[in-house]
Amino acid sequence: MPAQSTAFQCKLCPTKGTDQEIRGVGTRMAAYRVCSSCDFWLTCLGYAMLGDQDPDGRRALRIDGVHYLSWTEEQGFPPEIGYVGNTEHRYILLTDPAGTVHVTHRLWLMGTIPEKLRTRMPDNAVFAPPA
Numbered sequence: 001m002p003a004q005s006t007a008f009q010c011k012l013c014p015t016k017g018t019d020q021e022i023r024g025v026g027t028r029m030a031a032y033r034v035c036s037s038c039d040f041w042l043t044c045l046g047y048a049m050l051g052d053q054d055p056d057g058r059r060a061l062r063i064d065g066v067h068y069l070s071w072t073e074e075q076g077f078p079p080e081i082g083y084v085g086n087t088e089h090r091y092i093l094l095t096d097p098a099g100t101v102h103v104t105h106r107l108w109l110m111g112t113i114p115e116k117l118r119t120r121m122p123d124n125a126v127f128a129p130p131a
């Protein structure tokens with residue numbers, strides 16, 4: 001690894017990116033010329049384009065413009081996950097005409113979707129009231 005990193009202008013926002021390794025994706029960021037934040041949200045946009053699932057089948061939820069990722073015991077934690085609480089979350093998918101309430105303790109809060117991506121990443125779920 002070179003001691004010095006190369007900075008470049010992000011193609012998608014005013015932030016500068018570097019080819020320094022950030023969560024193992026520095027090389028990709030440099031190739032795409034995007035900063036870490038835009039790289040993160042492009043991944044989330046990818047989930048939306050792939051049917052609201054990540055490549056391992058974990059479900060992407062967008063509720064009130066906030067992005068979450070849910071998973072099952074079998075699927076396991078997303079590899080890049082941080083802290084997750086043990087609160088019970090109840091949600092309904094907007095595409096489900098039956099309005100089935102899903103209950104999970106495994107929900108990763110990933111952050112508020114940037115304004116410029118909102119139209120391409122519309123809400124796909126709502127939180128259900130407590131039982």
Ligand SMILES: [Zn+2]
Pocket residue numbers: 010011012013014015034035036037038039
């Ligand atoms: Zn950027």
